[in-house]
Amino acid sequence: MKIAIMGAMPEEIEPIISKLDNLNVVEYAANKYYEGAYHGKEVVVAYSKIGKVFATLTATILIEKFDCNTLLFSGVAGAISNDLKVGDLIIADSLCQHDLDITAFGHPYGYVPEGEVCVASDEKLRDLAKQVAEAKGLPLKEGIIATGDQFVADAERKEWIGKTFNADALEMEGAAVAVVCSALNVPFFILRAISDAADMDAGFDFDKFLESSAKISADFILSMVDGM
Numbered sequence: 760m761k762i763a764i765m766g767a768m769p770e771e772i773e774p775i776i777s778k779l780d781n782l783n784v785v786e787y788a789a790n791k792y793y794e795g796a797y798h799g800k801e802v803v804v805a806y807s808k809i810g811k812v813f814a815t816l817t818a819t820i821l822i823e824k825f826d827c828n829t830l831l832f833s834g835v836a837g838a839i840s841n842d843l844k845v846g847d848l849i850i851a852d853s854l855c856q857h858d859l860d861i862t863a864f865g866h867p868y869g870y871v872p873e874g875e876v877c878v879a880s881d882e883k884l885r886d887l888a889k890q891v892a893e894a895k896g897l898p899l900k901e902g903i904i905a906t907g908d909q910f911v912a913d914a915e916r917k918e919w920i921g922k923t924f925n926a927d928a929l930e931m932e933g934a935a936v937a938v939v940c941s942a943l944n945v946p947f948f949i950l951r952a953i954s955d956a957a958d959m960d961a962g963f964d965f966d967k968f969l970e971s972s973a974k975i976s977a978d979f980i981l982s983m984v985d986g987m
């Protein structure tokens with residue numbers, strides 16, 4: 760088993776890289792890939808840079824060039840659900856693209872022909888996450904995560920995304936990773952810790968909580984690797 764661990768920003772993978780043994784950095788396609796071992800398990804870690812296009816590129820490279828056969832994403836998200844507060848963890852049971860719109864042709868939001876509105880993540884990895892949460896005594900929400908190439912800092916847009924996709928949280932990379940992994944038959948898992956509420960304070964809150972929430976997510980992902 761070779762496990763890919765992805766984030767979007769340096770802050771999201773730094774707490775993981777700092778715990779790896781036998782670190783080897785490979786530069787490829789204008790990015791850095793960190794090969795190493797975590798408690799004896801082979802991992803390749805990378806941050807994609809922000810947004811769906813960079814996330815697609817990085818997920819594809821982790822699978823096709825580095826031969827990873829499972830992909831875990833760790834990072835932060837904006838909350839939609841009122842249940843979610845800063846630092847809370849959410850796992851995606853499925854992911855959708857909130858900015859994908861060919862409704863002019865009668866299709867629903869988030870749908871393109873031969874695609875799916877929501878792409879489901881791997882059930883076994885979700886079950887493992889629930890076991891890890893139980894062992895750690897941490898609450899873990901499961902729900903739909905909506906992805907789009909926008910930092911959402913607007914209560915109205917957030918409400919629309921929540922209602923249209925029944926989504927609990929939003930971010931900018933997860934659904935891209937889901938589409939790649941689903942097409943290539945690679946089990947994947949998306950974990951996010953809340954950094955903000957995607958409202959008018961989101962920019963300020965994001966800056967304030969990025970590091971602490973990213974670490975909460977990263978620590979949880981490493982416990983999952985232990986359980987794999």
Ligand code: OS5
Pocket residue numbers: 767768808809810835836837909910911912929930931932954955956957958961965
């Ligand atoms: O990766 C992006 C999505 N992440 C999840 C997230 C989110 N997504 C959408 N809306 C929200 N309200 C969300 N809350 C959390 C987080 C990340 C958001 S984009 C943040 C960009 C911040 C930034 N811009 N410049 N820098 C940081 C400094 C910099 C400069 C050069 C190179 C790298 C960083």
